[in-house]
Amino acid sequence: MSVQPARRLDGEPDNRPHGSPGEPHAGPGGPTGPGGEPARGPRHPKTPPRLPAVVMALLRKELLVELRTLESVPGMALFSLSTFVVFHFALNRSSVEGDLAAGILLVTLLFAGMLGINRLFVADEEQGGFDALLLAPVDRSAMLIAKAAAMTIYLVVLEIVAVPAFGLLLLGSSLGNALPDLIGVLALVDVGLAVIGTFVAALAVKTRARDLIGPLIALPLLVPIAIGASRACAPLLSSGPHTGSGVRWLLLIGLYDLVFGLIAYAVFDFLLED
Amino acid sequence: MSTGSRQPAGSTEIRRGADQSPRQTQPRGALYGGSLRTLSIASVVMVGLALGMAFFYAPEEATEGFLQRIFYLHVPLAIVCLSGFVAAGAMAIMHLRTREARWDLRSYVAIHMSLIFGVGVLICGSIWAKGSWGHWWVWSEPTLVSFLIVILLYATYQPLRFSIEDPERQARYASVFAITAGAFVPLNFIAVRLSTAYLHPRVLGTGKLPGPMALTFVISLIAFALLYVTLWRFEMTAKHARWQLKALRRRLSGEDAPARRRSAEPELGAGLGTGAPGVPGAGVGPGADPAPGLRPEPALTTNNLGRQAP
Structure with missing residues (x-):
């Protein structure tokens, strides 16, 4: 402390x-x-300092805090492992493929990400990080960018743990062939989840029931990403030859990331006004 | 309308014009415009006309028969509901630009009305689905699913407002939410439509609606849009009236009625309208000395209702 x-x-x-x-x-x-x-x-x-410098400083602060406290990422990774175990027993299957595999992976990552999102702004709210940012003569959007970048990094670390574990514990087909494409899909998912999650977390952190409000708002907003990602992942995780081209779905996720990034960037300032 | 720039109660202007009668100080805009009656009559007539045309004028559809007539209720309701959400987003933009509480109130009421319409859409859509596909809920039906997602998102609007104490921040955050969700509505429809086969009857897209059907559809679209606007105005009026009642009660119960509130409703005029209606003796606390205690009586005739711009 x-x-x-x-x-x-x-x-x-x-x-x-x-x-x-x-x-x-x-x-x-x-x-x-x-x-x-x-x-x-x-x-x-x-x-005043330029935006990239501010973003880098804030990002460095985020990662430093996470490294020193280990508040989010280990919890997220552990949660994803337990979720795989729960899925194994809930579905009563020892291996899954295709649609089901994509769904399980996506849902697990989404909920594990939710844990990180809930923690994302708590330290700033409780210990004056917001005030410090408002006092500094810097662009406030820097906080959105830095937090979203930090969240993306957390999610990548989470996936480095969770995806091999998923391949080991549940996946019926081999992970090796799917990995390059899977990395592309998950990268887009990470960016979208991080942007929307950061925005919603900033919206929810000042409310009384923030652990409830955050996921409630975030999940409907994440549905388009879930649609695109599960459709794109399903053929990758099936044992047959990869037939369908997932480009359409990647385009959908990418476009959604972009549009929501712009919206969040436009309205984020209003969340940090006092 | 005219209440955006009120001063807090108990300012130095209280005694100005103490001889005016309450009748004179009754604000003209108190019931939020005089067009409400005309609007109500018009929307009742139009909804009646639309329903009449849907049942008696429009021809029977060949494959679906009588059930198809729910189309004239379901589709206009859905269009009006989604337009209401988008309009609420635009009002929220206005609120963030101007920082006037009335825009927040408008956005709030628009989302409220759209949510009610949305529940109606889901119900009559389910009935239609049961009739024509045999199931109450069809996951392969993109419009139904995306509509459900939108309703689920907007259902968090009230909890969000409710869990923020500070009225100013509540209004600001609600506006941010309304803008984001308003932009989400079309995006979500595109995404869900991409994901599923086209099963929904795409009557409008095909462009081969026969004349009487098209006419009925347009009439009922206008009717439900009018109904939406009328209900929106009614709720705005009710909010204004209740708020003025609160202000009056606050005057009666003294200046320092408790300002605690826990409500999802937008607040007009910061610092006013916060009086608790259920606490009549709130102003007669231990700290209320006799001199301020005398003030509410003249203030009732000249309170800030009288200072509203017409």
């Missing part, structure tokens, strides 16, 4: 060109330099 304020301190001042973590104590109070004036110069740059 005592690590957390320190973590914020070394995350946030990275936005500034000369962020020296020691200095903010001397901030508005008294003169900091010999004349009082010169010391203010570097800490109040005339041009």
Whole structure:
């Protein structure tokens, strides 16, 4: 617990060109330099930091926090493994293929992602990350981009664990042939899940029942991605020869990712106004 | 309409014009426009006409027979409902641009009405599906499924509002939701339609609707759109009236009626309308000294209702 304020301190001042973590104590109070004036110069740059720099700083903060606390990713991975076991018993099958395999994989990843989404903004809400971002002279959309990028990375790590486990535990056909195409589909799914999840998480985190509201809003919004991904994955995970071209479905997911990315980018600022 | 820029109760203007009678200060816009009666009559006439035409004028469809006439109810309802969702998104954009509470209220009422229409669409769609395909619910039917997804999404609108305490943030978040969901409506229809075989009767797409049927359809589309607008205006009026009643009650019960509220409803005019109607003695707390206690009586005649712009 005592690590957390320190973590914020070394995350946030990275936005500034000369962020020296020691200095903010001397901030508005008294003169900091010999004349009082010169010391203010570097800490109040005339041009605010550019968006990529801010996004990288925030992303670095996210990953650092996750590495230090291990709050989301291990939980998501463990959840996906338990879900496979539950599916095995619920369906009473030792191996699945085709439609069923795609559905199980997708549902598991979606729900595991939901766990991560629920945690995504909690630390910022509880420990002042939002306030810090609002105080900094930076574009607020940086937070959306950084969080979505962090969420994408979490999901990729989750899949590195979950997909081989799925191939080992449940999948009837071999994973090897399907893997290159599967990676493409899952990459698009990850981006969509991360963008929509970040947006919904930001919407839900200030509500009283955030663990309930988040998934309630996110699941209907994710239905088009689930449709496209399960249709695209089904032929990949069947034992027969890969016949159907999944390009149509990949296009659908990609387009949906793009449109929702733009919508989220357009309205995200309004979620961070106070 | 005219209530967007109210001042909080108990401002210094309370005593201005203390001799005016309550009748004079009754705002003209209190019932939200005088066209409500005309609109109601028009929509009743149009809905009656549409139903009459659907039952007696439109020709019997060859394969589906009498059951096909539910088309004149189901499809216009669905179109009006989805248009209502999209319109609510546009109103939410207006709310975020202007920050006026009335746009939030309009968006809220539009989503509310569309949800009610949407439940009607699902019910009569199910009846039609049972009649023509033999099942109450058909998963291979894209329009039905996408409609269900849209309704499920919008069903979270009220819980979302309800779980945000701060009225300003509630309005803002609800608008963000309404914009996103409004954009989701067409996207979702495209996605679901891609995913399934075309089974839904695509009467409109084929373009070979015979004349009387097309006429009936257009008439009933207009009728249900009119019905939607009328119901929307009625709910807006009811909200305004209730809000004014609350403001009056608040005046009666004193200035410091408890401001706690836990409601999904948008609030017009920050700081007003927060009086709890069920707490008559709320203002007579231990802190209420005699001098402010005298104020509500003249204030009732001159409260901020009188300062509304017509």
